[in-house]
Amino acid sequence: MPHTENTTVAIAGGGPAGIMLGLLLARAGVDVTVLEKHRDFLRDFRGDTVHPSTLAVIDELGLAERLDERPHRKVSTLTVGRGSDPIVAADLSTLSGRFPYIAMMPQWDFLDMLTDHARSYPGFRLMMSTEATGVVEHDGAVRGIRYRQRPENGDGEQGEGGQREHELRAVLSIAADGRDSGLRDAAGMVPTELGVPMDVLWLRVPRKPEDPSGLNGNLGSGAMAVAIDRGDYWQVAFLIPKGGYARTRAEPIETFQEELLGLLPFLGENVREIDDWSKVAFLNVTQDRLERWYRPGLLAIGDAAHAMTPVGGVGINLAIQDAVATANLLARPLLEAQSDPERFAKTLNPELLGRVQRRRRMPTVGTQAVQQLLQRQVISKALEEDASLPPLLRMVGGTGPWSNLIARVMMFGLRPEHVQTPAVALPARGRQEPPE
Numbered sequence: 001m002p003h004t005e006n007t008t009v010a011i012a013g014g015g016p017a018g019i020m021l022g023l024l025l026a027r028a029g030v031d032v033t034v035l036e037k038h039r040d041f042l043r044d045f046r047g048d049t050v051h052p053s054t055l056a057v058i059d060e061l062g063l064a065e066r067l068d069e070r071p072h073r074k075v076s077t078l079t080v081g082r083g084s085d086p087i088v089a090a091d092l093s094t095l096s097g098r099f100p101y102i103a104m105m106p107q108w109d110f111l112d113m114l115t116d117h118a119r120s121y122p123g124f125r126l127m128m129s130t131e132a133t134g135v136v137e138h139d140g141a142v143r144g145i146r147y148r149q150r151p152e153n154g155d156g157e158q159g160e161g162g163q164r165e166h167e168l169r170a171v172l173s174i175a176a177d178g179r180d181s182g183l184r185d186a187a188g189m190v191p192t193e194l195g196v197p198m199d200v201l202w203l204r205v206p207r208k209p210e211d212p213s214g215l216n217g218n219l220g221s222g223a224m225a226v227a228i229d230r231g232d233y234w235q236v237a238f239l240i241p242k243g244g245y246a247r248t249r250a251e252p253i254e255t256f257q258e259e260l261l262g263l264l265p266f267l268g269e270n271v272r273e274i275d276d277w278s279k280v281a282f283l284n285v286t287q288d289r290l291e292r293w294y295r296p297g298l299l300a301i302g303d304a305a306h307a308m309t310p311v312g313g314v315g316i317n318l319a320i321q322d323a324v325a326t327a328n329l330l331a332r333p334l335l336e337a338q339s340d341p342e343r344f345a346k347t348l349n350p351e352l353l354g355r356v357q358r359r360r361r362m363p364t365v366g367t368q369a370v371q372q373l374l375q376r377q378v379i380s381k382a383l384e385e386d387a388s389l390p391p392l393l394r395m396v397g398g399t400g401p402w403s404n405l406i407a408r409v410m411m412f413g414l415r416p417e418h419v420q421t422p423a424v425a426l427p428a429r430g431r432q433e434p435p436e
C-alpha cells in the first residue's frame, strides 16, 4: 500500500509556473504542495528573461525591492538585423510602464526569491528531490499525484534508493512539469506539435567594457545568432537548422568560432574561449500546445500546456501569466472546497478549469502565431541561406512603429494578468520539507 497524504492542490513541477501558482494559492490561504524532481533550481541556460509583465506581477506581490537586491542586468535595447539593415530596433525605455526593461536574472535566483516568500505562508509546502510518477485516478477523475522521493548521490544525479511510492491526494492536481510533462502523459493528454525550423546552441563569451549593450541579433546566410548582455559575459544563442546539431558538431570548433565571429563581430578574439564543444549547450526547440488543458481534477499550465520557442524569450512570462490567471480564477472555489470534509470524494467543477484555458488560450495561440511568423519569414530564410526578406518586412523593418509593436507583444504579452487574489495575514515561517 502506498503511503497517502492530503493537500488541497498538488503541483508537479517547481518551475516558474508551479512555484508562482504555489505562492499565490498559499498566499490566499489554500494548502498547496509543490513536487520538484531536482534537489535545487540550478540548471544552466534554463531561461533567464524576466519581462516587464512578470516584473509588474512581482511588484504587485510587494517583491520588487527583493528582486532589485538580487544580481541581474537590465536590458532595454533590442537590435536584430541583417548586417547593417535593422529588422527590429527597439528601445524599451520609450515604452510606458514602471519596468521598461527585461531583467536578465539567473532562473534559480528568481525561483529562490519566490520560494523564500512562499515559505512564509503556512499553506505552502515544497518537496525537492521528489518526482511525480503518475496520477491517482478514481471514477474518471484525477484525485491526486503519485510520487517518489529519492535520496540523491553526491554529483547531483538521482540515486536508486528510497523508491517507495507515495500518493498525494488533492482536490486539484496541476501539471506544471514543463514541456516533457510526464503528468500530462500519464493523464492521457497529448499536445499538438506545431513544427519549428531551428534548434539552438547556447554558450557564454566574455564581454569587454567597450562592447555594445542590450540584445543584439544578426541574420547571416545559413545561420543566425543573438547575444544578450549579461554584464561581464554575453549569453549567445546560435541558431542551427532543425536536426542539424550532429552536422554542426562534426565541424572543428575553430570553424564554429569563425561562424560566430562572422555573425557577431564585436565578440572579437573572445570567441576563442569557446575552444571545446563541451562549452556549448544544445536545446532541442519545440513548439506545441494542448487542445484541452484539463480533465476533471487536473489542469496543465505553462510549458506543460504549451511549449514555446525561444523567439522573444516569452516562455517564463507565459508560464507566470498562466499561474496568475489560475490563482485568480480558482483560489476562491479551492478555499471553499478546502473547508468541505468530503472534498476528496468530489472534484472541482471542470467548468472552472475550462475558464482558465479560455482566459489563457488567446494569448498563447497569438504569441505562438507571432513566433511562427518570425520563424517562417525571417529565421527559416536565414537558415536556408536565402538572403531575401519578405517585401513588407523590407519596407517596415527597423522602423519605430514596427519595432515597438514587436517589443510590446513580446514584453507585455497579449493579455497581461494582474494579481487579484487576496493575501492571508502573514504568520511566522511556513512549513518546511519533511525529513526524508
Ligand SMILES: Cc1cc2nc3c(=O)[nH]c(=O)nc-3n(C[C@H](O)[C@H](O)[C@H](O)COP(=O)(O)OP(=O)(O)OC[C@H]3O[C@@H](n4cnc5c(N)ncnc54)[C@H](O)[C@@H]3O)c2cc1C
Residues within 6 Å of the ligand: 012, 013, 014, 015, 016, 017, 018, 035, 036, 037, 038, 044, 045, 046, 047, 048, 049, 130, 131, 132, 133, 176, 177, 178, 179, 181, 182, 183, 202, 283, 301, 302, 303, 304, 308, 310, 313, 314, 315, 316, 317, 319
Ligand atoms: C535551454 C533553454 C533556454 C530557455 N531560454 C528561455 C529564455 O531565455 N526566456 C524564456 O522566457 N524562456 C526560455 N526558455 C523556456 C522557459 O525555460 C520555459 O518556457 C519556462 O521555464 C516554462 O516554465 P514552466 O514552469 O512551465 O516549466 P519548466 O520551467 O520546464 O519547469 C518544470 C519543472 O518541473 C520539474 N519536473 C519535471 N518533471 C517532473 C516530475 N515528474 N516531477 C516533479 N518535477 C518535475 C522540472 O525539474 C522543472 O523544474 C528556455 C528553455 C530552455 C530549455
